[in-house]
Amino acid sequence: MALANIVVLMNAGRIEQQGTPREIFNHPKTEFTAKFIGGHNVITVDGETFAVRNDRLMLKSPGTASAGPSIAGTISEIEYQGTYVRVAIAADGGADISAQLTEGEFDAGHYSVGERVLATWDPAFASPLSPRPFVTVASPGKAA
Numbered sequence: 001m002a003l004a005n006i007v008v009l010m011n012a013g014r015i016e017q018q019g020t021p022r023e024i025f026n027h028p029k030t031e032f033t034a035k036f037i038g039g040h041n042v043i044t045v046d047g048e049t050f051a052v053r054n055d056r057l058m059l060k061s062p063g064t065a066s067a068g069p070s071i072a073g074t075i076s077e078i079e080y081q082g083t084y085v086r087v088a089i090a091a092d093g094g095a096d097i098s099a100q101l102t103e104g105e106f107d108a109g110h111y112s113v114g115e116r117v118l119a120t121w122d123p124a125f126a127s128p129l130s131p132r133p134f135v136t137v138a139s140p141g142k143a144a
Contacts, residue, residue, distance in 0.1 A: 009033055027127045034129065041097040045069050050126040057099040059087065059109060060118045070120035075113050087111055089119055
């Protein structure tokens with residue numbers, strides 16, 4: 001992505017998404033794109049599926065008021081990665097999500113494996129996901 005002005009991401013002969021590297025990373029349009037690019041959680045709330053970047057997910061104690069959407073879960077893994085801490089969460093309903101916290105955020109939260117948490121995010125930073133890619137490329141033998 002560092003060498004491109006435009007990225008075309010394909011899946012099984014179909015264009016999943018095209019745009020600048022920044023557009024694709026910050027606003028994936030399909031679940032495939034969000035997972036392929038990495039750094040995103042795919043979260044379904046009330047029947048709608050969203051991509052939320054790991055660094056945009058905030059953790060709170062259960063029962064704490066949240067201004068935005070949220071999903072409850074249990075911390076399954078904590079991994080120190082130098083400049084940040086990755087907190088893996090087994091969300092209620094079966095999804096695995098993760099939050100990327102600064103050391104200060106992690107230390108202030110006193111998080112531990114097995115602890116129940118509420119993962120929340122600002123809706124402005126969530127990208128609604130389409131269930132299907134937008135463009136199909138015809139194979140050369142089928143082109144008219």
